Amino acid sequence: MGQFQVQARTTTTNHKVFQQLISGTVSDQQGLPLPGVNILIKSSRQGAMTNLDGSYSITAAIGDTLSYSFMGYTTKILVVTNDFKGDIQLQQNADALSEVVINAGYYNTTERERTGNIARVTAEEIELQPVVSPLQALQGRMAGVEVTSGGSHPGMASTIKIRGTNSLREEGNYPLYIIDGVPINSTPIESNSLMAAAGIDPLNSLDVSNIKSIEILKDADATAIYGSRGANGVVLITTKKGTAATSGVTARYYTGVATVSERLDLLNTRQYLAVRNRAFENDGVEKTARNAYDLLLWDQKRYTDWQDFIYGGTSRTTNAKLDYSGGSEQTSFRLSGGYFSQGTVYPGDYNYHKITGSFRLNHHSKNKKFNLNLSTNYGVDVNTLTGGVSYNLSNVFLPPNAPAIFQDNGQLNWQDWGDAGLDNPLAGFFNTSETNTNTLITNLGLSYQLFEGLELKTSLGYTHLNSREILKRPLRSYNPADALNHRSSHINSYRDSWIIEPQLHYSLKVEKLAVNAILGGTFQENTSSLERFQGTGYASEALIGNLGAAESIVNASGENTTYRYAAIFSRIGLNWDRKYYLNFTGRRDGSSRFGPNNRFTNFGAIGAAWIFSDEKLIENALPFLSFGKLRASYGTTGNDQIGDYGYLDAYEATIAAGGLYPTGLANPNYSWEINKKLEGGMELGFLKDRLRLGISYYRNRSSNQLVGYPLPYLTGFTSVQANLPATVENRGWEIEWTSQNFNGRDFRWQTSFNISLPKNELLSYPDIEQSPYANTYRVGHPLNISLLYNYTGIDPETGFYTVEDSNGDGSYDYQDRNSIQDNNRSFYGGLSNQLTYKGFSLQFLWEFVKQEGRITSFSAGAIRNANRMILSRLEGNDSPYQQISQTVAASTAYNRVLNTSFPIRDASYFRLKTLSLAFKFPKNLVTKLGLKQMQLFLHGQNLITITDYDGLDPERPGLGLGNLRTITGGIEINL
Template identity: 65%
Template structure:
């Protein structure tokens, strides 16, 4: 197989080289064609009413096929008859016709046409549509909204910007994978809920990559290597009409990422640079040394226990006057970030290209020299023949990143809650201090500090699309993609990181992963109008193959620290493992769109999929959907009776999508090697009969536009039911196997309302104000699971409730005699287990959304996005009296002014607290409103920039997570279960166009 891929790469390189050679010849020929007589060259600049250049404006010679588009600076150049007429057209602006009249320069300002904004093209995957004509539910963000955000992954830039799309940060470490949910959780398996990522037509494995570093909890985001500045738009497909054409891969929604393309006519260079810093925006309200010692002494007094050096080393052995703000020590640093980006684009009437490169680096807030670095390169090439019959598009994206966030270090909340009078972490010579900690029988909390970790990933994504018009209504198209992802991680663990008394040897841990994929999709496209009837159809096939491999081991016993990592110098190799899997996928798909008089629309899609992840008995399945729309404002009644209603559309869809996100080879018996030579032990039992997980989606929607669409609003009601749940079902040990892949008779329902609103509040020559709003009210429910009480999920889920729940004890108040927490023993058997957890706590978001405003005044532009979430979260730090700092609520408890149990460090108190954290006591309102992003731009006057040979010079200031309003008492209400969360970031930079 390796040789096959090697040949494939060489063949691809030869094809690409030949294509580039052909295009260079075609471009030269195009630029040397002699000009016809009685023609003249006309050039100029197209601007908006604010004097800003408009790239991409189509400029044509009226009644001819000759045309061009403006470049990034709004400039154009065209050959036209001296007595001809130029037509300037662009989506969102009114079309203008200007006679040439022997003029060699024609520069104009276009007037915005609000009613035309619905004609903006939207990427629907295998075809394009418009906001006006779409029958499915598709949300879209553009480069303008995301390109200035100082984020590693483009998914992070979507938070608060789309209805039904829930994004949660992976954490404060750069490179951690965020969590994205499109209309809720569909599968009982965590890995079964990832959406489908498609970059320029190439599907990408969305599963986070395993890591042994500080990113291990969330994993590494496979999209980290993308250049956010190179993204043109991100579309999210949500309902059945939009996702069914992706069949078994569309159950959890589809995320389409489209990169930027080159501009025709002339050349342009754009450079952007920004730098800034990030800090932790919040702190726990903890006790100082005096308060802490008071609480500790009160605990011994309440318990009637005499302090000893064993149970009270913080009172008897440690300095009573020392104070260390461990939060400031742990995450009080500043994470510096820098980004530099440069692009070069150009072309002529038939060929355009865009080449870009970027560098990104981000530090951490933790003590130590840790950072993340990323370098990317991208190329986009487009060519069409002179008669527009042949089209070619080539997209190449490559990125490499290096992350040295180390593992096995106490950069967590445990360190933040150290006693404020705890000893120093380091000796004067910089080594870890052990003596004072050892006297108390403790290890240094930053044990492992001198460990180093290096994780490097390479990501290559390529796509070549060819199309040819066979007949005026019939076109053949084929898309060919290849992607390669490689991750290598090594962690060095020198003995100086550990207690000398333990005599820990020098070690290293190694982990590598590889993902290779190719895809081929031939298609036939038909588009024809018959008077008022328009039909467009697609018939195609998909052939895809993925190969994944993973390897890990640990090397130990290096003679010296300098040799760590040199495997040949290790004394032994332990815990070695190697995994490899091959996934093959094939499908036939079709779509037919029918449009009558631009008023009535119907969209039919179907797909038959085959996946190697299923056994021979159930390898193929069918998926399909129907979507309809009625633009009722095209009816004469609405035009006459409701003239203020400029646009109105009813739409609906129903269909099925699938899910094959399960492990490979689950239909076969699985074995693993024993520690001894030549042995095998069973791990998975064969089941050739399990079948596809199916998601049935139903949706209705209403979209309206008022007052020439200065106001637009949309409402959606959806219901998705995912059944035939695929899980690895645990088996009793007596079977000899640990699990079997099977379908469970469970049905999960996600339903809800989505609301979207946008308005053009003020639109004058010098001042403009736009607002957009999205609100989502989701509901998740396990609607059916027969005999759940007899299954392995009896203590995890409850029928009639969401999947994301906590099963809690019934809190019955403080014991009047002991002052400790008490919980209800439901079955009165003298023990507390899951039979007593009768309280069900919903941990899902009840409501979420965002509101964005954009203000423009002369050369200034201000944009800011507020994200809001309504939810409940957990706060488990509410005790006091034991070794370790406490929140200030402990002082209120000491004064008898709190609902918490009395100050104590006894075993009885610890047991009571252990039960209490599994009751409703830790539940608190974690709703928040956050200033997610704010950007201030200033475009220098053109009279000034042109003196320096520049077309445009923009200065900008960007802030992220600057303000958060919440009643939640923890660090970050977005991540109530895990520490720090989002960082507060401020960056400043400039952008120059040559």
Template identity: 50%
Template sequence: MNAAPYLLMSSSEILKFESFFQQQISGTVRDQNGVPIPGVNVIVQGSSNGTMTNLDGEYTIVASVGDTLVFSYIGFKEFKVQVNDTFTGEVTLESSVDALEEVVINAGYYNTTQRERTGNIVKVSAAEIEIQPLTSPLLSLQGRMPGVELSQAGGVVGQAPTIRIRGRNSLRMQGDYPLIILDGVPLDASPINSVGEFGRSSGMDPLSTLNLTNIESIEILKDADATAIYGSRGANGVVLITTKRNIQTKVETAVQARIYIGVSQVSHKMDLMNTREYLSIRRQAFENDGVTPSETNAPELLLWDQNKDTDWQEVFMGHSSPITDINLSLSESNENTSFLIGGSYHTEGSVFPGDFNYQKATANLNLNHSSNDKKFKLQFTSNYGTDQNHLFSGTNFVNYARRLPPNAPAIYTEDGSLNWEGWTISDNPLAVLNQPVEIETNNLIANLQLNYEVLEGLSLRANFGYTHMTSQEVTRNLQESFNPDDWDWIELNSFHSDTKRNSWIIEPQVDFSKDFGQLELNMLGGATFQENTTTNLFLEGIGYSDDNLVGNLNAAEEIRVSTDRKITYRYAALFGRLGINWYKKYFLNLTGRRDGSSRFGPNRRFSEFWAVGGAWIFSEELFLSKLPFLSFGKLRASYGTTGSDQIPDYGFLDTYEVTAGPGGLFPTSPFNPNYSWEINKKLEAALQLGFLEDKINLEVAWYRNRSSNQLTGYPLPAMTGFTSVQANLPATIENKGWEFIVSIAPIQNKKFYWQTSVNFTVPENKLVKFENLEMSSYRQTYKIGEPLNIAMLYKFDGIDPETGRYRILDANGDGRYDFEDRIITQPLGRQYYGGIHNNFRCGNFNLEFLVQYIRQDGYSISQITTPPGLYGNTTRDVLNAWQQQGDPEDIQKLSQSVYSLLSYNEAMNSDLVVQDNSFLRLKTLSVGYRFPTGFLDHLGVRELNLFAHAQNLFTLTDYKGLDPETGNNIPPLRTFTAGLQLNL
């Protein structure tokens, strides 16, 4: 057609000309099964002209010949068609599961997807877990999730880590454990008590017997929408651990072997003084005090070799710890049945001197079966683990490593026995090697889930769970652990602990799902019946006649029982959920639970918890169709209540203790029938955005949790006859903050793939209410408007130029130092934290690394180092100790006087010792190679991968101690491993 006449037309003539070619197009949009799809967006590409299909999938739109119509609807591939004379208006859309829809999220009692979830649930997959050479599954989450604080007590395997989800909710340090569920079975996550070294640290990790390679995913549930269905157990968040169901679903039989070996070492050492520096400091201290050194108060100056220079850090924690891990599994499946059976063996040594080691063996079974008509389904999982721990926390070795003078005597004599000569101030550091600790733990976790579809959409379910855990510990103090000069009067002894934890749970449920056009309803109702039984027995055997008999209680002259108790905890609940999905754009989730717990008084034993959550996928609205860069947008919010019953059992009962005289009892705590639940009210709002076909994803969440009705011991006046009563304090704790997740996949093709994700958390914790705080015993611990983790400190006032000693401010001028002078309120802990994870794939090569960052304030190394001038090594900073006016005032004048020690102790309770303990750590680094399929076909192998991994590779920090995370304990070990994975 000649365009010239067209260009000469007026605007009104052009409109008439175009309308001649426009036509009204009508039709129906169906899916691949021929079912009409209501709510489909239909637009004319490049224009604002659009419409939406009605409930019968019908639409009508005006378009011109040559225009392109675009049909789009969530869950289906976008369809484009050009209008021509043959176009009938009938359209069939193909289903399409996008990246967000593919990510299935375990919400506990039901499953959802990343796209449709209304609550705050974050997930870590098996690929991120199994590459890490760890024994605790919780430690695999470090740096990978916003709102989740995880810290190690030390670098020794078997120690329980600390996990907090969205801050500290309780005045009790033991009241912040999250609920941990493995395949539907709740686990007791509290550390196992120990009579040995672990008891003086964090306790033992009850989850260390799990096999990390057998874990499919770990989900963390945080807000009210996600946790309220767990009621009283969800106040501190929920950790859901799901084990693997199958190795490869596309084959009938599959065998997998995964093996790696490696070595661990201490990742950082302190900068301590050498012999020359140390001796000069000691001589200066004696000179400043005007005291003459003697063989008693200064053996390093008069008795010990002045030229000997030993790196005690190398001696006590400089060894290499070998690691070996072997995993084997077999899976098989047919149309109705599949199973996975596996086993593993893990062993590692120690960085300390001596024959220390840790061994773990696990076995797992997962069985799935369905009837021919698929109405009946059965799933059984069983995980068994046993470990033998011949380790200890190493606190003694760490203390010796940083305090022993570098010219201290040799530890061994020429004949290889322990040297006791010359150790005039302390005993031989390696005497502890003759105090062996043996810990054996056995853990069985089993779960059976039954499901029967009564009618279409209506199913009956039942969940049965059982756990049985035993932990036995023996510490033997042999004769060689004592100085031979004391052998005439010492008594050989042993300490024994026996802990058993048994639990069962039964949860009958009914589930109903039904689609009413574009309205989808999901309803769930159920009940929980649970019982936990815990027994603790702590014994001491005394008076053994020979080392060979130590530990055999039958050979002891006396057996003392320090603890013998049995605790039974019962719990029952009713719960329900209603999920509404309208047009796959509008979501509403209602959950509720009524709980009853044996831990509370008879007047307040039951309570209700609930939540409402909603989400709107606004990117599916027609008015946003002109934003091609926005591929996904969702607003969600939730509010509700959860509770906490994490208190000692029988706390509401009156208690008695035995009097000093025979046959007498006296009361220690009165009966409190109104002892009740802590209540945590949770509010959250969040925005999720996807850009450029979801190559860039952003999630921003704001939350506020308020925990009230605090459970703790309330002090009573002496006139009542009791010291305290277990009660609910009128106190409220608030945790609020911002959480950010950014995921970017800028390059995605067959040759090269790059994906990076960043998580970032800005938490805020404070005590917002505490009635009569100033009149309670907690006034020296907490302040309203301040975080729970605070230090009330003196104000450091420099160094007195006349004495050279530390000086603190007498705030009220009364001539003495007491609590009234502690005018500095210093928040401790994290201000913000996060992690950066990168994954690169080029051909068959893969590179992955995780960087963890924590901004925090804490105590400096000064609090745990030797006072300036006293016996014992310390950091080189002491070389810059104050000598005269004008010198730096960080370290007082070298001295051993009582007055100097008093001023030192006061300064250690001032703001002098608070510093920035932030750190950046390369947490993980992995390199892998996947052999090409063509090569494997010749070997008859389905898959073969080689990999190498580094853990805790380096840490950047201003902290001068061993580690800003573990403080005075052994730091997280630097670990290197290499191995292979073979699938047949």
């Protein structure tokens, strides 16, 4: 209950003014406490803030006016009287959109007032997900944001596409990552380990549970202020900060397991042997130890489920987190530390470990003119994934009666495999790899209000990444007959960058007109180096990696680059009567990656919005419409994501003669890629915003494509950097819907839905037929396509697959590949629900994708397992699959049919991506335990996948393993 105590204070005129020590609780309409509510005494600098229990205390005099304000709720103004009660209830703001603050990069806006397209997820949606990189937590949650897993190994870089593929270069499609105001290099880190295919994700060092929000900037109005860096979208990551109201310690711990949820339906030993024997019958070939070692040398009764052997293990996951926050009215801080570990499903002792630490400090002067914000994130990753082992689909298709991989003593079995003239499939098993990555990201923000409406800001950022990897290859990993020696491979990567961004922010309000302006500059420098070398000839396994003990160091190479970037930018935001909005953005960029004549260019955008629901005519005609906004934007961004120094000639020293030879051809004339973005959207709210609907249409055109243009061999160079006259278009629709299905005192239920319908197209490429890309792209079709033969069925005479020789020249090449397969997703999205009942909460997200994919497991007859679908051919001639055979002709026919529409299948899926169940203990019980809060939680990841796809993971059709099924459970307490 609210209460007060009366005391007296003496004023300067020696009159006594009675004060009250007011205490109470601030709650919402359902009686739930609201932490972080600001309580201010008007015309005074005094104030307070509610704690986690919604409690507060403040000293005020009779007659003082108290203001209670909280984001999303209507501010309550009360006058202190003799019988004033401290318990306050706040009403949810009918226009809560105006209170939801969104990070737009250099400035903040609100959901109501934004003119650009910005998607957002918050901590409560992602903090419990047992993932290494925050990108993995975004799958299915945002329209226009497509995230694909890099694989099942912890730490592999995921692929993120924001509204499609803009550039012909793979490295030209990375978005801009900004963490607490500091940009970091988004390029995956090179590796020799099992992560080599996708690389190491540069965001691994972040603790997902330490993230406050992630905003994705998509259209020109949102991204143009970043100029060339925002061509492929911007990913803004903001970490949590402390407040005096939430002072205390928070501890969280969870642990769990992950497994592969899908299996291929492969032949068992009996079925496999029947297929193999039929192949010899059909081919009329005699069995020998060379062509039939699986039938003559290997045990006919042995059975190994190679899927279970290769990836049938259990990956264990553990996470521990400790936070401490506190401070005063002027200064608040948050100190956080965490530990995360995850194993693999493969045989062998492979693990990923991550230790993270962060510190946030926020301070403002008493008059609130000066502000200081310091953010520091540090992470140490240790990844022990081996290299040189084939944990892939090729080993899954080993004959089911193949001999054991290991001997009884634990060493690799070379004898039984060698008798068949083969190497052990897990050659390299005893290799050990350790990748140590240290990442520091720090930012200091300073601001000072020169006078009312004008503020001077400066952002100072620094990042450092150091990755050192050593791969040890001992003799016992390889066939003794190969006469190898102990070896090691090394990769050392270093990335350093600093950035300084001075800014002036100006705001003015004259009657119904409000003006917000920004003028700023960016000065940035990135330096990076990459070293590769190998050590050979170590005397013993114990010495591997000690370069001083190596007989020689070979294949040494190194790269050192410096990238400098400078820009000036400005933004003017206008709004009239909070109904009509205009946003003008301009930026002039300079990049050291271009020659002196093309180093600078200009980018800009205009965005507009009209909140038509505030018009009297609309209010009277459509009373059920609580919010309505039309918005549009158009602008240009650029792209300089190419190698450094490409406009200069490059030389390398000759080893023997001591001279120089050219390795790179200069082209000082190439210039920026240009991305022109157009967007229109509408946002609607119904029944006091209980139903929300957003529809967006976008069209992005990227031209003047920067590529490494291939050159004829006779020139002495493989390629030269150049601009191609190609234009790529991405267009599509995005639909988002949110509903408050039930909002009672004890039970609440909210549903969110998003769907994206993208279309990618190569609009133009003059003379593509004479270019090196004639067999890669087709004008009028997407970039991600496969050029296929026309499948013409099974030859009744040979029983083998046939394809069309369209030009009749007797050969099968790209001239005959006239069928075009679109490998992009037709649409994708997510459906999420959040339900709370008293202390229980349930969240779940279904991810859905419409697409096609390829299968490759229908080859029958060779020494290779296959899907059971081919048994239809064993049982009779009425089968879509070719004759069982191991001849060259059969193999040729199979390889050709792989490049037709025959193996294309519907790879669409509907997946229960996340499911979280939590229970928050009652307050009276928690208080008795001396705690502020305590909750238990269970979390599931990739629990159910509904699909007709015959492969392993429909998210990565034809590429093998991706997401694992994970179940974790844990506890969180607040002290």
